Amino acid sequence: MGRIVIVAYRPNAGKQGELERLLLRHHQRLAAAGLVTERAPTLMRAKDGTVVEVFEWATAEAIAAAHDHPLVQQMWAEFEGICVYVPLAELEEAQALFAEFEPLGADEALHPEFSP
Numbered sequence: 001m002g003r004i005v006i007v008a009y010r011p012n013a014g015k016q017g018e019l020e021r022l023l024l025r026h027h028q029r030l031a032a033a034g035l036v037t038e039r040a041p042t043l044m045r046a047k048d049g050t051v052v053e054v055f056e057w058a059t060a061e062a063i064a065a066a067h068d069h070p071l072v073q074q075m076w077a078e079f080e081g082i083c084v085y086v087p088l089a090e091l092e093e094a095q096a097l098f099a100e101f102e103p104l105g106a107d108e109a110l111h112p113e114f115s116p
Contacts, residue, residue, distance in 0.1 A: 002037045002039070002056040002057060002058060002059065003056065003057045003059065003060055004054065004055070004056045005055060005057060006052065006053070007052070007055075007085065008050050008051070008085065008086045008091060009023070009051045009083040009084075009085060009086075010048070010049070010083055010084050010085075010086045011082060011083045012084070019079075019083050020051060020104060022078055022079065022082065023043055023051055023104075024043070026055075027040075027055055030075075032071070033071050034058065035057060035058055035062040035063075035065065035069070035072070036055060036056060036057055036062070037058050039055070041054060041055035041056075042054040042055075043103070044101035044103055044104055045101060045102040045103075046091045046093050048091070048092070050091055051104065052091070
């Protein structure tokens with residue numbers, strides 16, 4: 001059975017576009033490794049620039065396997081260079097009964113603010 005996770009990535013200074021471009025490829029790379037389901041991920045941006053991702057691991061075992069998978073290790077190294085992981089509770093939006101975020105999608109990769 002799948003496992004849905006919610007992850008918040010706070011970009012390092014000047015790394016917003018790089019983070020968002022990485023996340024637009026994240027699910028596809030995990031899918032190629034057979035670690036996630038076909039359920040499309042949801043990407044959204046908080047007011048402070050933190051990007052929130054909701055996606056579904058294929059199984060609890062896939063989550064455990066990710067810790068030893070070379071592709072995942074490479075991606076985690078990429079993330080470590082451009083962001084920090086933060087608890088959802090740190091986001092202003094998470095304090096509201098109905099948390100609202102700005103949607104982020106594949107068409108956003110061409111948005112001018114993402115240029116390096």
